[in-house]
Structure formats: C-alpha cells, structure tokens
Amino acid sequence: MMENEPPVFSQSPYQRPISLPSLSLIQVFFVAIFSAILGSVFTLSFLGIFSKEKKSLAPAIAAVKSSSSLTLDSFPSPIISSRTFPTSPQQSVSRKPLTTAVSNHDRVAIKQNSFVPQNHPQSWLNSLKFAESVEGELLAPTKTKSARANSSSVKYFPTFPAKSRKSDLQIAKKFTAIQAPISTAYFLAQNQHQVKPETDIESTLTNEREEVKLSLNDVVFLVVENNRNIKNAYLDRIIARQNLAVAEDKFVPNFTPRVSLSVEENESRSLTTNNREFNLGTDFAVKIPTGADIQLEWNALRRSTAENRIDLLESIAQNRINQTLELSFTQPLLKDFGININRASIEIARIEEQVDFLQLKNTLIETITSAIQTYRSLVQAQEQVKIQQLSLERAKRQLEITQALIEAGRLARIELVQNQTDIASREVSLLNAQRNLANARLNLLQILDIEGDLQIIAAEISETVGENVNLDYKQLWQQALANDPEYLQAIYAVEIEKLNVLLAENNQRWDLDLQLSYGIDADNLAENNTDLRAGLSFTREFGNLELEQAVERSKIDLEKSENNLREIRENLGIDLQDRIRDVEISLRQVELARRFRELAEERLENEREKLRLGVPGTRLIDIINFENDLVEARNAELNAKIDYLNALTSLQQTVGITLEVWEIELEEN
Structure with missing residues (x-):
C-alpha cells in the first residue's frame, strides 16, 4: 500500500450499492402513467389549500394595501373546531357551533391572556365560546410556544373525537384551569378551586390561597356574626342589664334567716356544767318608695343547762326558751323624702x-x-x-x-x-x-x-x-x-x-327622721315584756362645701x-x-x-x-x-x-x- 493512498475499509452488507432490476418497456409505461396521475392529485390538493388560505388572509392583505392602519377585525379570528368533548365515559356533551367559520385544524392558537368572560361588556372575544366545560373544569393549554419575535406566546387547545374514550377523559381531567387577569372572579365563581397566576405581575401580588366569592348580603351577615367590636358591644349589654337589675331591686324585701348551735362543758373537782344553746332568727327589711325603712327582727333562743355535783351525787337540769320580736319604722321628712327622690x-x-x-x-x-x-x-x-x-x-x-x-x-x-x-x-x-x-x-x-x-x-x-x-x-x-x-x-x-x-339638691337638705319601734320579749320562766317607742331624729352638717x-x-x-x-x-x-x-x-x-x-x-x-x-x-x-x-x-x-x-x-x-x-x-x- 502506498503512503498517500487512503485506507480501505471493508464494506458491510448494508453499505453495498443496491442494483435496480431491469424493467421492460411495458412496465416503464405503466409506472409513468401512475406517476402522472399521482402528481396531478397532489397538485390539485395543493392549489385548493393554497387558495383557501389565501382567501382567509385576503382581508388582512387588502387592509394593509389600502390603509395606513389595521384593526383586530382585519385579521382572521382564532377558531376552534366544533367537536364533541367527553364529560364522562358514558356521556358526552356537544359543543355549540361557533358563529365564525370552522377550521379543520386539530390545534388552534389562542393569544395568551385574551380570555374574557363571555358576558363581559368589554369583551372583544365575546363571539368565541371556547371555554367549554369538561367534568366541571375548563380546558387548559397543553403547551405554550413562541409564535414569532416581539409577539406574545400562544396556547394550543386540543380537540377530541366525537366518540369519547376513557383515555381521552383521563387526558381532559389532567388539564388545569386557565388563569386570565380579567376573568378571575368569573372563573372562580364557576370552578371554586385554587388558581395559579400566569402573569408575572399577578404572581407578585397573589399566592395560592383559598378563594371565596362573597356577595354584599354575605358581607353584612359575616360582619354581624364575627366582628369583635359588635361582640364587645353585646358583652357590654350584659353588664348594663345586670346594673339595671340591681337598681330595680331597691324596693324588693330582703330576708335573712339565722341558725346557730353551741355546746359548752365546764369541769371542776366537784362540779360539771353542760350548756347547750340553739338560736333561730330572721331579719326582714324593706324600703318603700316614700323613703321609709321597715325592719322586722325575730329571734328564738333555747338554752339547756345541766349541773352534776360529784360530792353530793345529785344533778340539776334547767331548760329556758326566750323569744324576741322587734319592729322598727323610719321615715325621712326632709332629706330622702318623696317618691321622685x-x-x-x-x-x-x-x-x-x-x-x-x-x-x-x-x-x-x-x-x-x-x-x-x-x-x-x-x-x-x-x-x-x-x-x-x-x-x-x-x-x-x-x-x-x-x-x-x-x-x-x-x-x-x-x-x-x-x-x-x-x-x-x-x-x-x-x-x-x-x-x-x-x-x-x-x-x-x-x-x-x-x-x-x-x-x-x-x-x-x-x-x-x-x-x-x-x-x-x-x-x-x-x-x-x-x-x-x-x-x-x-x-x-x-x-x-x-x-x-x-x-x-336632696343631699343639701337637713336630716329629719320619724322613728317608731315596737318590741316583745317572751320567756317561759319570766313575764312577757313589751316596748313601744316614738321619736324624731335631727342632724345637720355645717361647714361642708362639697354639698354646694x-x-x-x-x-x-x-x-x-x-x-x-x-x-x-x-x-x-x-x-x-x-x-x-x-x-x-x-x-x-x-x-x-x-x-x-x-x-x-x-x-x-x-x-x-x-x-x-x-x-x-x-x-x-x-x-x-x-x-x-x-x-x-x-x-x-x-x-x-x-x-x-x-x-x-x-x-x-x-x-x-x-x-x-x-x-x-x-x-x-
């Protein structure tokens, strides 16, 4: 082998040239006719598609040539095919046909953030009903691509065959909801689940939080039920009602019962003494609107005394019962006199x-x-x-x-x-x-x-x-x-x-009171005694400037x-x-x-x-x-x-x- 010659590699069976079999004249004739027919079909199909696309772009091209401005209506509107979207393995819901022309493409580009509620008064896409319901959720983009330089991203929505399949339903359930800035309230009202913001501006201010839609009536109800100032005001009402109850109890009689029992034992070298006392009594007091105070006091005392003399071997027992009853009446005549006071x-x-x-x-x-x-x-x-x-x-x-x-x-x-x-x-x-x-x-x-x-x-x-x-x-x-x-x-x-x-002014008056009292003292070992008293009480404080x-x-x-x-x-x-x-x-x-x-x-x-x-x-x-x-x-x-x-x-x-x-x-x- 010479030095300048390139190395020679052995050819594999897959690298060897393939030799075409020789064809007869008749076979060549039929192949030519078939190729001509196939080329005609492809040519006609290409011309038809081209004419259709050219026709759809005609308004935009004419607008560019005839004017110095364009409007949104000059461009072809984004279209979604009117097909059936699966809702469940056994049931499917047909989408409503659109008012615009229907495209045969399986994927249609929709501009990002152009989703507006259908009933929005400012909606420029209110004729497009592309947010169809699938199992209670909206269709969402499967992927996002850049359309061209200096243009916003576009989203692609898939279409499904008329017959629902279980696999299609599973794919539809995996879609997440579209988040568009102008349709947040509308979207949440229809779906009621968390939404992730898609725009950078919105994502800086909102987080994934539970969203609740409230009406004005709901707000009024919640503020009455939950506001702490209102709760504190209701608590103050409880105190005010108690204060009123205490004040209105002024002329209600007060009854105070008393019960006492005592035992006493004294021992000496020759004498043992046992004393037992049982006391039962009650106090009754009432104030009447004229300012008078009425008091009734009753007391009953039973005393038992037992003496045992050890040297004389004798015992002496004595029981004594004493009752007292006292009724007093005090009526102011100057100060604190009168119903109004x-x-x-x-x-x-x-x-x-x-x-x-x-x-x-x-x-x-x-x-x-x-x-x-x-x-x-x-x-x-x-x-x-x-x-x-x-x-x-x-x-x-x-x-x-x-x-x-x-x-x-x-x-x-x-x-x-x-x-x-x-x-x-x-x-x-x-x-x-x-x-x-x-x-x-x-x-x-x-x-x-x-x-x-x-x-x-x-x-x-x-x-x-x-x-x-x-x-x-x-x-x-x-x-x-x-x-x-x-x-x-x-x-x-x-x-x-x-x-x-x-x-x-009442506190400035003199104290002049009429006092009456009656008492009874009854004893089983002595005579009964009665006591009746009446008098006037007068007091006056001088030199106190606080009253004036x-x-x-x-x-x-x-x-x-x-x-x-x-x-x-x-x-x-x-x-x-x-x-x-x-x-x-x-x-x-x-x-x-x-x-x-x-x-x-x-x-x-x-x-x-x-x-x-x-x-x-x-x-x-x-x-x-x-x-x-x-x-x-x-x-x-x-x-x-x-x-x-x-x-x-x-x-x-x-x-x-x-x-x-x-x-x-x-x-x-």
Whole structure:
C-alpha cells in the first residue's frame, strides 16, 4: 500500500450499492402513467389549500394595501373546531357551533391572556365560546410556544373525537384551569378551586390561597356574626342589664334567716356544767318608695343547762326558751323624702341601659356601613384591574397593528417606541391596580374578622342607581329624629343630668327622721315584756362645701348637656342636608360620567377609523392619548357609581335606618 493512498475499509452488507432490476418497456409505461396521475392529485390538493388560505388572509392583505392602519377585525379570528368533548365515559356533551367559520385544524392558537368572560361588556372575544366545560373544569393549554419575535406566546387547545374514550377523559381531567387577569372572579365563581397566576405581575401580588366569592348580603351577615367590636358591644349589654337589675331591686324585701348551735362543758373537782344553746332568727327589711325603712327582727333562743355535783351525787337540769320580736319604722321628712327622690336611682339605671342599647345599635350601624363601603372598595379595585387589563390588551393589539404597518411599509420603525412606552406605562398602572386590590381584600378581612389566608372575590354589585330613592327632607328629618342613636343618646343625657340635679339638691337638705319601734320579749320562766317607742331624729352638717359644689356642678352639667343636645340636633340637620345633596350630586355625576365614557369610546373609534382610512394629520400618538382618556373615563364612571352607592349608604346611616334597610332586628332584652 502506498503512503498517500487512503485506507480501505471493508464494506458491510448494508453499505453495498443496491442494483435496480431491469424493467421492460411495458412496465416503464405503466409506472409513468401512475406517476402522472399521482402528481396531478397532489397538485390539485395543493392549489385548493393554497387558495383557501389565501382567501382567509385576503382581508388582512387588502387592509394593509389600502390603509395606513389595521384593526383586530382585519385579521382572521382564532377558531376552534366544533367537536364533541367527553364529560364522562358514558356521556358526552356537544359543543355549540361557533358563529365564525370552522377550521379543520386539530390545534388552534389562542393569544395568551385574551380570555374574557363571555358576558363581559368589554369583551372583544365575546363571539368565541371556547371555554367549554369538561367534568366541571375548563380546558387548559397543553403547551405554550413562541409564535414569532416581539409577539406574545400562544396556547394550543386540543380537540377530541366525537366518540369519547376513557383515555381521552383521563387526558381532559389532567388539564388545569386557565388563569386570565380579567376573568378571575368569573372563573372562580364557576370552578371554586385554587388558581395559579400566569402573569408575572399577578404572581407578585397573589399566592395560592383559598378563594371565596362573597356577595354584599354575605358581607353584612359575616360582619354581624364575627366582628369583635359588635361582640364587645353585646358583652357590654350584659353588664348594663345586670346594673339595671340591681337598681330595680331597691324596693324588693330582703330576708335573712339565722341558725346557730353551741355546746359548752365546764369541769371542776366537784362540779360539771353542760350548756347547750340553739338560736333561730330572721331579719326582714324593706324600703318603700316614700323613703321609709321597715325592719322586722325575730329571734328564738333555747338554752339547756345541766349541773352534776360529784360530792353530793345529785344533778340539776334547767331548760329556758326566750323569744324576741322587734319592729322598727323610719321615715325621712326632709332629706330622702318623696317618691321622685327615691326612684331617681332606678330611673338613671333604666336610662343608662337605654343608652347602652343605643350604643350597641350605633356600633352595628357604623360597622355595617364600614363593611359595605369596604366591600364596594373591593369591587371598585377589581373593576379597575379589569379596566387596566383591557387597556393593556388593546395596547398590545395596537403594537401588533403597528408592526404589520411597518412590515407593509406604511409606518417608520420608530413608531414602535410609542407603543412600547404605552405598554410599559399600562403595565405599571396594572401593577398599581392589583396592589390596591390586594389592600382592599385585606381591609375587608380585617373588618370581617375572619381568617387572613382567604382571598375574597367580590360578586358583581346588583344595586341599581337612581331608583326608589326618597330624598324628601321633611320625611327624612322626622325619621332621623326618631332613629338617630347619637341624637337619642343626647336626649337621655339631659334626662340623667336633671335627675343628678335633683339628687344633689336632696343631699343639701337637713336630716329629719320619724322613728317608731315596737318590741316583745317572751320567756317561759319570766313575764312577757313589751316596748313601744316614738321619736324624731335631727342632724345637720355645717361647714361642708362639697354639698354646694355638687349642686353647682350638676346644674352646669345639665346646661352643658342641653347645649350638646342642641348642637347635635343642628349638626344632624346639616349632615342630613349634606347627605341628600351628596346623593343628588353623585347621581348627576354618574350620568355625566356615563356620557363622558360614551363620548370617549366614540372619539377613539373615530380616530382609529381615520387612521385606517389614511386621513391626513392622523397620528398614532393621538390614538394612544385617546386610549388613555377612555381609561380615565371608565375609571371616572366606576368611581361615580361607587360614590353614589356610598352616599346612599351614608344617608341611611345619618337617618338611622341602616338596620331596617338590611332587615336586622335588634331586641332590647
């Protein structure tokens, strides 16, 4: 072997060339005819598919050639095949046919985060019903791929054959639910299980926590049942009722029985003495409203004495029974005389119990009002997140349109900077809205006093705006005077101070008492004795300035409480006028905000149409500004509705009819 020759390797049977068998002329003729027929079939199929795809893309191509702008409607809508999805091995549910054309592809690309509830008013995909139910769960993406550079990821949804198989059902059950920012509340209401956030912005603010959807009625019920301030107010009611029971026991007779037994034994060298005593008695005392004290004391004593003399061998026994009865009557004639004086403490206790009841009512009204407004803040935060998400989606669609125009040569590539800046700004706004949403949830959890690891989802507000609202000042004023807890407490405070003045003046009087007593002493070994006494007792303390000070203080407190009552009455009238005016103005603001939003939508659509038609002077920056104006208009309309409902709730609180509106009965006992 020469040095420059390449090495020679032995060939394996698989590396040897294959020799074709020789063909006859007839065989070659038939092969040529078959090849021609097969080529014609493939050519016709290719031309048909190409024409179909070309036809589906015709609107977009024509729009690029004829205008300087594109809209979402210019592109083919994502389609899902109308097939049957399995729900169980024995049963299958057919999907409803779509209004758009049906594609034969088994996998259809759907843009990420474009899922909007079918009944959402701002939904741009409300004609697509691609979230069909499979065993109570929604279909989820099987994988995510990048469609092209500078575009969002796409998701692929599989379709199943018309006949359900057990393997298909098992595959469907493995799918997880789709998480889309604008459909969180809707999705949780339908599925009721934990959802993992897909967007980076949402994942920074939410964790996997148990989610609970609550209505406004649920919030009112929970706050009444769980709020600790309300529980403490009910505990205070128990103390107030006990204080009233003690005060009303003033004129109830007191009965005190007594029983005693004693044994005594004394021993000496010649004498042993045994003494036994059994004492039975009772005391009866009662105070009557005139101020008199009646006391009855009865006592019975039995004494047994036994003496044993050892030297004389004799024993002496003696039994003695003694009973005493004493009745006394003391009636004040100056100080502490009269029914009003003696019943003043009871009246004060009853008024204080009513004040405590009003405090409980006021606590309930304030807490319920605060819970309602906090719940509406949660609804407001949720809607603001939806608005920001819709705005972000529109900005992303506008970026795609701009990219298409740039590729068509209708716009300069520098125009992408404005769209990208707008998208970044809207992502920041979305992050702030989601942060406000998390804070609103925590605030509601705090006032409800329930577990802090729950993620509350507020249901849609079903309250109507501007219907069945009574704003007549005279009727509302009369209701406020009869129901407002603060005003009623001020009235009771004046009554208490009047009684305090009466008691202070009573303490300044002289002590002059009429005293009567009658006693009987009965003994089995002696004569009975009786004792009857009557007299007057007079006392007076001089030099004590505290009595005069107490009178002056009570009068000043009475005057201050009357001034406070007038102040509260005037403030109640002013507050009522303010609440009525707030309701009227907020209702007008709702109408103006709705009109502002409609005009903003119309102006934005007009500007987009001008850009599509290529009207001179139409700029992309104007569309971005009008888009910002539309977001502001929608937020203004949302804020106006929430402000109106809160103003109506504040009016109910001022009038004092919050419990009646929510049909909450509060019993005094």
